[in-house]
Amino acid sequence: MRHLLIIAATLLATSAYADTPLDFLARYEKDAGSPASAERGARFFNMKHGDEWSCASCHTERPTQVGRHAKTDKPIKPLAPSANAERFTDAAKVDKWFRRNCNDTLNRACSAQEKADVIAWLLTLN
């Protein structure tokens, strides 16, 4: 993990714009002040938080597959980077959807720890 962080940090320093999923992971871990847990991420992603939806309601419990919007039925491309190389490469997009989707499923923003955990879990999926 330590190595990953160092590599990610170096990448960040050299090319601030070419974001990768590991860049986001490193950034959120730094903000949270503690390492991510993929196991916690899986639990967080698949549980309901008092509202109607979990993350899995639209992204499925296996986000390597195509999801479906719980209200409109529109297909959603896979969220796991192994299945969709565009995921977690654009900071504005990542911020926007964490803001919206966390608000819709938790009625609040996600913490840096929760975001790190989710990405760590998504990165274990193949």
Place this chain on the structure above:
Amino acid sequence: MKFQAASSIAAVLAALALPAHADSYKLPRNVILEEECGSCHMVFPPQMLHADSWRAMMGDLARHFGSDASLDEQRRIAITDFLVAHSGGRKTGATRDARGKPLLRISETERFIKKHREISAATWQRASIKSPANCGACHTRAAAGDYDDDTIRIPK
């Protein structure tokens, strides 16, 4: 010569007499609109809502039909301008609800209801359709702005 003029006049008259269903719902390419308003559902045709409705909707995106669709200010303004420029104006029929608020759903406008009056309540509720907002369930080319009669196929 005389015959030619007469036949071209006839052609013009025929074109004018085409029924309202030749309305076009196509849009000039707009990447920002497609990205921001085509992510949770297909892009709805702006021609089917009044400008006041679009302004009201775009002023409250954080509470958009029960979803957070909030946007950065620059994009919000650009999209509002585009929707207003292509809005349907008075063609959409009554544009406000009983309390005087602009209608936000295309599917609640007079014009929509008129065009869909032959569809029964039971049909709207089919699992394959779910909601009148699910235009693409029946209009197979809706995502491309094509609502022509010959592209409609009502699913079982």
